Structure formats: C-alpha cells, structure tokens
Amino acid sequence: MLTDRLPRIALGFFPTPLEEMPRLTQALGGPRLFIKRDDQTGLATGGNKTRKLEFAVADALRQGADTLITVGGVQSNHCRQTAAAAARCALRCIVVLRGHAPAAWNGNVLLDHLLGAQLVFSGNRTREQVAEEVAREEQAAGRHPVIIPVGASNEVGAVGFVAAMEELDSQLAERRLRVDRVVFASSSFGTQAGLCVGAKAVGFTGQLAAIAIDSQRSEVQMGVAEIATPTIRRLGLELELRPDEVVAYDGYLGAGYAIMGEPEREAISLVARTEGILLDPVYTGRAMAGLIDLVRNGEFGKEETIVFWHTGGSAALFAYADQLRAGVTHELLSSSSPPMEGQK
Numbered sequence: 001m002l003t004d005r006l007p008r009i010a011l012g013f014f015p016t017p018l019e020e021m022p023r024l025t026q027a028l029g030g031p032r033l034f035i036k037r038d039d040q041t042g043l044a045t046g047g048n049k050t051r052k053l054e055f056a057v058a059d060a061l062r063q064g065a066d067t068l069i070t071v072g073g074v075q076s077n078h079c080r081q082t083a084a085a086a087a088r089c090a091l092r093c094i095v096v097l098r099g100h101a102p103a104a105w106n107g108n109v110l111l112d113h114l115l116g117a118q119l120v121f122s123g124n125r126t127r128e129q130v131a132e133e134v135a136r137e138e139q140a141a142g143r144h145p146v147i148i149p150v151g152a153s154n155e156v157g158a159v160g161f162v163a164a165m166e167e168l169d170s171q172l173a174e175r176r177l178r179v180d181r182v183v184f185a186s187s188s189f190g191t192q193a194g195l196c197v198g199a200k201a202v203g204f205t206g207q208l209a210a211i212a213i214d215s216q217r218s219e220v221q222m223g224v225a226e227i228a229t230p231t232i233r234r235l236g237l238e239l240e241l242r243p244d245e246v247v248a249y250d251g252y253l254g255a256g257y258a259i260m261g262e263p264e265r266e267a268i269s270l271v272a273r274t275e276g277i278l279l280d281p282v283y284t285g286r287a288m289a290g291l292i293d294l295v296r297n298g299e300f301g302k303e304e305t306i307v308f309w310h311t312g313g314s315a316a317l318f319a320y321a322d323q324l325r326a327g328v329t330h331e332l333l334s335s336s337s338p339p340m341e342g343q344k
C-alpha cells in the first residue's frame with residue numbers, strides 16, 4: 001500500500017462498505033448511484049476524519065504527545081472524532097470551538113463533552129490564536145500538547161484519503177465496476193487532496209467532483225494543490241497535482257457555512273426516505289443537493305455510474321431538529337387522515 005511506511009494507528013472499521021442506491025437512482029431517473037459509507041467508520045458515530053486521524057494521532061504519539069488540541073465549529077465532526085480518538089489512546093483532548101458556548105448542548109458539542117474533551121470557545125478571536133495560547137499554557141504546566149489543524153487537513157492527515165482511494169479502487173476492481181465520477185463535500189481540502197493524490201497514484205480515471213461547501217472554486221483549487229504537494233512528498237511519489245486539475249462545483253454555497261436551506265433539506269429527506277441513510281445538514285446534505293441538481297440540469301449524464309462519498313456528520317442533525325422537523329411536520333399534517341375508531 002502507498003501509505004505503508006507511515007505511522008498509523010487503528011481507529012476505525014475499514015474498508016467501509018460500498019453500496020448501491022437503487023431507490024435513489026430510480027427516484028432521480030438515473031444515473032446509477034453508489035455510496036461509499038465513511039459514515040460507518042465506527043468512531044463515535046463515524047465520519048471522514050477517522051481516516052485522517054489514524055495518521056495524525058499516530059504522528060502526535062511519535063512526537064510524544066500527551067494532549068491533543070484541535071479546532072472547529074461548534075458542530076465540528078472533526079473535533080468529535082478527535083475527542084474519541086484521544087479517549088481511545090489515553091490522551092487528553094482540548095477542542096477550541098468558534099465563537100461562544102451554544103444555548104443548547106446537543107449534537108457534536110454534546111458528544112465532545114461525553115467523550116471527555118475540554119471545550120474552549122474562541123469568542124471574538126481566531127480559533128488558531130486561542131489554540132496556540134492553550135498549547136503554551138499546557139507546555140507551561142509540563143505537558144506535551146500537539147495541535148492538529150482544522151479538519152486534520154495537512155499532509156499528515158491527507159494521506160488517510162490516499163489510502164481511501166486505494167481502498168475504493170480495489171472495491172471497484174473486485175466488483176468489476178467502472179465509475180465515471182466520485183462526488184463528495186470539500187471544505188478544508190484534506191479529503192479532496194488525499195483523493196486526488198490517491199487517484200493519480202492508482203491510475204483512477206473517473207472524475208473527482210467536489211461540491212464546495214464554503215469556498216469559491218479557485219480557493220478550493222489552490223487549497224487542494226497546497227496540501228497535495230507536501231502529501232506527494234511525504235509518500236515519496238513521483239507526481240504533481242496542478243490547481244487547474246482540481247474539479248470543484250461552487251454553485252451550492254447557499255446562504256453560507258452551516259446554514260441549511262431547502263436544497264439540503266430536500267436531499268436529506270430524499271436519501272433518508274429512499275435508502276434509509278442519514279446525511280448531515282452542513283456537508284453531505286449540501287454535497288448531495290449539488291449532485292441532485294447536477295443530475296437534474298444535465299451536467300451529470302443519466303447513463304453514468306457515480307459514487308457519492310458519504311463523509312459522515314449525522315450527529316449534527318440533532319442540532320437542526322427544529323428546522324428539519326418544520327418540513328416533516330408540514331408533510332405529515334398534509335397527508336394525515338383522522339384517527340380510525342379504536343385507534344390510540
């Protein structure tokens with residue numbers, strides 16, 4: 001394997017399943033859709049960060065870490081998985097979350113707390129400034145903190161998605177499947193950088209089509225190339241990834257990061273009701289909404305075979321309960337009939 005030389009610890013169940021989605025395919029009238037279930041990595045409700053953390057935490061342990069510090073939004077899936085990884089490795093964990101303590105402790109922020117992480121809110125300062133300050137305090141107390149960057153999106157974490165691409169490639173070969181595109185959410189670019197490097201390394205010929213969650217296309221292209229270059233070096237590969245080779249659709253930014261709109265709600269509901277699979281309001285809901293729109297507007301052909309990479313995040317659904325329920329309640333009310341005689 002491409003990543004064999006690098007330190008790695010086991011945190012998840014791999015390979016994650018690759019499943020067909022026949023009912024969603026039918027609902028859209030094609031293309032043929034598959035889903036790569038990284039929501040099933042097994043680490044405290046799973047997600048894509050498990051793959052990156054297998055390498056990032058191993059690297060921190062190699063540096064002698066006794067404390068992991070990382071940063072994210074209040075509903076960060078990355079922080080929740082880092083907290084779980086720290087618990088498994090008997091490390092302390094401090095997560096620095098953007099802004100102020102929320103009014104309701106649910107979803108990922110509740111899980112951070114249950115998993116034993118210490119929570120620090122950055123207030124009006126940047127999360128990175130606060131994380132550096134926390135690291136200095138830890139050092140002053142005689143501890144050995146290591147900061148894992150947002151999303152574990154650097155060359156240390158991104159190799160997890162190089163291994164992931166190898167994993168998908170061998171699943172496709174086993175099933176003799178040829179795939180036209182792989183569609184996924186991209187935000188801090190580490191997932192995409194790893195997939196792009198892995199694709200080149202294994203000779204995957206399908207398109208890697210990112211749905212940008214919170215950046216313009218040019219930012220995604222630069223950000224992915226910036227992580228890919230040191231990732232290639234770290235793996236000792238003879239490759240190059242230019243920004244113009246990076247594919248990103250930036251037409252689905254909606255009202256901004258973590259603001260769920262009607263397209264995300266429709267995508268979450270459609271996938272739940274056709275396939276019994278839970279997406280999330282911030283990343284996979286938006287990425288699936290993008291995929292659905294690109295199918296409807298003809299950019300993705302109905303004769304294609306497409307893999308949607310489920311990167312996790314369903315724990316955040318509960319933080320959006322009121323908005324999600326608003327739509328559901330409406331549908332239930334409009335289709336409900338009066339209770340039958342004797343029905344409780």
Ligand SMILES: Cc1ncc(COP(=O)(O)O)c(C=O)c1O
Nearest residue numbers: 077187188189191283311312313
């Ligand atoms: C559920 C989920 N999907 C996708 C992403 C995007 O991954 P990346 O930050 O590596 O682009 C994240 C993290 O930000 C996430 O939590």
